[in-house]
Amino acid sequence: MEKITLPNGLTVSPVALGAMDFGTTTSKEAAFRVLDAYLDMGGNFVDTSNNYAHWNGTGDESETLLGEYFSQRKCRDRIVLATKVGFDRHGEGQGLKKEQIEYWIDESLRKLNTDYIDLYYAHTDDPTTPLEETMEAFHSLVQKGKVRCLGGSNYDTWRFCEANAVAKTPYTVMQQWFTYLHARADIAPQYTFNEATTRERLRYLESKQIPLVAYSCLAKGGYECPERLPKELIGGERLAFLKKMAADKGVNASALAVAWMVNLHRCEGFPRVIPLFGSSRAEHFTANLRGVELTLSDDELAQLNRA
Numbered sequence: 001m002e003k004i005t006l007p008n009g010l011t012v013s014p015v016a017l018g019a020m021d022f023g024t025t026t027s028k029e030a031a032f033r034v035l036d037a038y039l040d041m042g043g044n045f046v047d048t049s050n051n052y053a054h055w056n057g058t059g060d061e062s063e064t065l066l067g068e069y070f071s072q073r074k075c076r077d078r079i080v081l082a083t084k085v086g087f088d089r090h091g092e093g094q095g096l097k098k099e100q101i102e103y104w105i106d107e108s109l110r111k112l113n114t115d116y117i118d119l120y121y122a123h124t125d126d127p128t129t130p131l132e133e134t135m136e137a138f139h140s141l142v143q144k145g146k147v148r149c150l151g152g153s154n155y156d157t158w159r160f161c162e163a164n165a166v167a168k169t170p171y172t173v174m175q176q177w178f179t180y181l182h183a184r185a186d187i188a189p190q191y192t193f194n195e196a197t198t199r200e201r202l203r204y205l206e207s208k209q210i211p212l213v214a215y216s217c218l219a220k221g222g223y224e225c226p227e228r229l230p231k232e233l234i235g236g237e238r239l240a241f242l243k244k245m246a247a248d249k250g251v252n253a254s255a256l257a258v259a260w261m262v263n264l265h266r267c268e269g270f271p272r273v274i275p276l277f278g279s280s281r282a283e284h285f286t287a288n289l290r291g292v293e294l295t296l297s298d299d300e301l302a303q304l305n306r307a
């Protein structure tokens with residue numbers, strides 16, 4: 001996998017590995033197999049959070065498992081490590097106040113067995129704390145060397161802009177829900193924070209040269225298993241077209257969705273998109289990774305966009 005250098009200076013593989021379920025619904029052995037496969041294929045961009053996956057455990061599991069992996073494999077220096085702060089974990093952790101950011105960064109560093117985070121995200125907006133306070137707290141982590149770059153996730157675009165307008169160190173990556181299928185406009189998303197990425201958001205990111213890290217980008221397994229397709233997404237003809245082109249190319253539909261996202265920046269008005277996906281099974285994960293090496297002509301890209 002050929003790496004790309006982002007405008008913020010981070011050099012990453014074109015797809016990121018999501019460790020959300022590692023240590024809870026994905027066993028340590030299975031998670032290590034997926035991590036090994038990702039690193040073997042040239043991947044280096046690993047995503048977690050200080051609260052993964054508290055709905056299935058305590059919220060410490062994913063970071064702790066990664067910390068153990070880095071120590072056992074002695075590979076921390078080969079990883080671009082992203083983690084997050086600001087979401088709830090069993091009634092604690094929600095918010096981006098100075099003291100919360102200062103507390104949770106040290107917790108993350110301890111669990112991850114490291115003394116720096118490459119990319120530290122605000123996991124979601126905190127409208128109750130002044131943006132100045134949040135951005136000053138993040139800036140001070142960068143000055144102390146605990147964090148290299150900042151990102152924002154689950155922000156409204158206008159709030160992301162306002163945060164950057166008051167920041168000494170701005171958010172240089174956005175993480176948001178994005179996939180090949182369009183979201184239905186007639187039902188509200190299951191969670192109010194995770195609005196699907198709109199064209200307006202994509203144009204904003206493109207104009208500011210801010211990459212989009214696309215989460216839940218494999219439709220929760222819905223490209224392969226129809227029963228897993230989130231009800232917020234429209235399958236229909238667009239899904240049928242993706243499946244047909246994937247079959248013609250000899251890959252699964254998830255891999256073609258990955259290829260579409262990796263190549264989307266070639267089209268006018270689209271930013272660099274980095275698909276972020278996870279799996280409990282190395283064979284699923286490596287099949288999906290085939291999308292990175294897939295060649296898509298301009299015409300095929302246009303057909304996928306139009307479908």
Ligand SMILES: NC(=O)c1ccc[n+]([C@@H]2O[C@H](COP(=O)([O-])OP(=O)(O)OC[C@H]3O[C@@H](n4cnc5c(N)ncnc54)[C@H](OP(=O)(O)O)[C@@H]3O)[C@@H](O)[C@H]2O)c1
Nearest residue numbers: 018019020215216217218219220221224277278279280284
């Ligand atoms: N910023 C945020 O608020 C936010 C929110 C959600 C997620 N995330 C990040 O994004 C990452 C990925 O998100 P996600 O887990 O929600 O969604 P996802 O990557 O779209 O879907 C993961 C699911 O897809 C299934 N899958 C993948 N390949 C498959 C295949 N070939 N056949 C059948 N099933 C397949 C996996 O099942 P198997 O295990 O059976 O392969 C897994 O259950 C997370 O790990 C996390 O790092 C961030």
